[in-house]
Amino acid sequence: MRKTICVLIVIGLCAVFSSVSAQDIVRIANETATPPFNFVDGNGKVQGFDVEIAAALCDVMGVKKVDVIQDWDGMIPGLIAKKFDAIISDMSITDKRLKVVNFSQSYYDEQGLFLARKGENIDFSVDGMKGKKVAVQRATTFANYIKGIYGSSVDIKYYETPASQILDLLSGRVDLILASDVFVHKTIKTKDGEKLAIVGSPVKDKKYIGDGVGIAVRKQDKELLENFNKALDTIKSNGTYDKIYNKWFM
Structure with a gap:
């Protein structure tokens, strides 16, 4: 009985730590091949509009951003396979993609x-x-x-x-x-x-x-999607978005 209780406690603690980890860290995929949206600078640092938007969103959400570099054609498969938690890499919102992932509101209109x-x-x-x-x-x-x-x-x-x-x-x-x-x-x-x-x-x-560029997340990650949308509303209203946009595009 005592052994069973110990096992249950360990399982419970693992679940808690897993939940905390999921909330504290968000792994964001980026292609780093499309400047000024995303690229690697001469010092090997990931830079660009998408990268700074992601950082601003994670700051609002109170989570740590971890960059994951991913080739473009492996973006959605990698997301579904849980190699990362979101794609913020100049990805357009299309009906075809919406069949397999969810998107945030648009944060950039591309042509x-x-x-x-x-x-x-x-x-x-x-x-x-x-x-x-x-x-x-x-x-x-x-x-x-x-x-x-x-x-x-x-x-x-x-x-x-x-x-x-x-x-x-x-x-x-x-x-x-x-x-x-x-x-x-x-x-x-x-x-x-x-x-x-x-x-x-x-x-x-x-x-x-498509209907603009958005943040892609897995279908089941509805809370994460809601958090991204709220954070986008925040950076659009407090001037952060405009500051980042003007830095990279104006």
Whole structure:
């Protein structure tokens, strides 16, 4: 009997410590490959808009933030497998993703822009795009857009990161890049970017691009989702969000 009681006490203590741990620490996945949203600086430190938003939210929530670097195409599988607790990494809210995870309210409205070599005259009709080589990051809303709009008429080239597409565009191995507006604007301000130009119209189609960027959590983590939403309301109302936004985008 005494042995049974001891076992029950140990189990109870483990449950308590597990609960406390879950509340005190939030592991946040980040790709660190899409500046200025997320990247690793010269000192090996994770930086960017997403990173500072995550830090501000965790501060409001009173929890410790732990960064987990994760390749993009393993983001949602990693979340479901409990490798981390949330994704704050420029992830758009789409119907397809909502089938497997929950999202917070949007904290950023994203659109896509096409980037080409200067002097290129691009016809964005289905016939005009026939045979074009288009670079996109694997498993993104932009990849879904190109596939959905142009299908087999274009040659879609998949990349692990947005930055890895630039060299192939400059060398002529691809004709176009479709990426986030922030990444594209940042790119054209670089030395290599002087040889490139934004072409076509911004891509805003919600069917593919989604309803803004949100924080992804597992379906069962409803309390964590509620805490993130409350924290987002707080940083939007107290000026913290605007301060972070202006630092990285203005």
